[in-house]
Amino acid sequence: MTSTAKRKAELEARRDFLQRRIAGIGAELDSHDAKDWEEMATEREGDEVLEDLGQSAQTELRMIEAALVRIEEGEYGYCVTCGEKISEERLDLIPATPFCAEHAL
Incomplete structure (x- = not known):
């Protein structure tokens, strides 16, 4: 399981690259x-x-900024639609996603 701190660091690095x-x-x-x-x-x-x-x-930068806000608010890793935990596999593929696989469509 990847820690939130590690995901935050990865998102910040990607944000810096995109900027x-x-x-x-x-x-x-x-x-x-x-x-x-x-x-x-x-x-x-x-x-x-x-x-x-x-x-x-x-x-992508807007998605990352929103994900960083969710991290600060303690809501990162949970679907914004249903509130269920987003799978680690999905977060590995799309770290800034606000949706679980079911609600991503």
Whole structure:
């Protein structure tokens, strides 16, 4: 059984990684200075991918922040819908999940 303190440390490490990743994506998006249309089109395609990655990271970051709040409140590891304990296996796969397997759908 993984301790709450260990899960908190893992969530904080992932949060820090995502914050750096989001900052890097923002810097990359701001760095373009193509002059011709062909280069601008190529950069725009790349920007769309970066924006999707950034949005995905922001979604995961919100989930992690919510999980850290649940840890502080002593509610981490319990389903927010039914209140039942979330299985260790599920928390191993998705540490920030607020739902048991039954209510995840």
